[in-house]
Amino acid sequence: MKVTANHPVNPDAREARFASSAAACSRPSFGTLGVMNLAAAAVAISIGSWTLVPGGSWSPSSEDLTEVRSRIEPFVKVQAVANHRELPAWSRYSFQYQGRSEGERKVIFVNAFCITPPPYAREQFVFVFDGGPCFFNLKYDPQKKQFFDLMFNGHA
Numbered sequence: 001m002k003v004t005a006n007h008p009v010n011p012d013a014r015e016a017r018f019a020s021s022a023a024a025c026s027r028p029s030f031g032t033l034g035v036m037n038l039a040a041a042a043v044a045i046s047i048g049s050w051t052l053v054p055g056g057s058w059s060p061s062s063e064d065l066t067e068v069r070s071r072i073e074p075f076v077k078v079q080a081v082a083n084h085r086e087l088p089a090w091s092r093y094s095f096q097y098q099g100r101s102e103g104e105r106k107v108i109f110v111n112a113f114c115i116t117p118p119p120y121a122r123e124q125f126v127f128v129f130d131g132g133p134c135f136f137n138l139k140y141d142p143q144k145k146q147f148f149d150l151m152f153n154g155h156a
Contacts, residue, residue, distance in 0.1 A: 049094055051122055053111075056098035060108050064142045065097070068108055075147050076112075076136065085133040085152055088114045092134075096125055100139075108140040130156040 050069065052059070060068075073090055080087045092114040100109050111125050114134040118126060128135050135153040140146070 047094055047116065048091060049117070051094070051096050051117075053096045053098045053125055054123065056109075057101040058099040058106055060097065060099045060142065064108060067142065067145065068097070068110065068140050071145075072110065072138075072140075072147070076138070076150065079150050080133055080152070083152065087133050094121070096121065098125075106142065108142060109137065110140060111137040128153065130154060 050065065072095075077087065077090075079085075093112045094114075094117045096111040098109050100107050111127070112135070113126050113128065113131075115126075115128075120126075131153045132155050133152045136151060138147050138150040141148065
């Protein structure tokens, strides 16, 4: 037995280890690549989703969210045309939302982006400087049933 760097080395064990490594390389492996593909698939599912971001002062009801989802696209498209903005395909957007209070008024803050959602998107808002109309946010008043404070990102 030979000792190197204070660790015993058995030459027969080393040969067995290399042989098993070679065998592992010759058979199909789903190691890192498989995990990356699963992660990519999980993220791809999130595109187009609506995610509640924690930390709001109240939780919008499913009826409130249904109302926002049904009305947001036509509202944003009309505003984009009025502001000479060209939107990407609506199906590319993902949405984050949160119930907030502005004084006595309850509003739903909506943040939208057309990039692949980053892993932290379930925990905090995705804010990007520039990027144009691929990124926008607005508020919705569920009592008045109207949107306000729409802001598209600018271009660098």
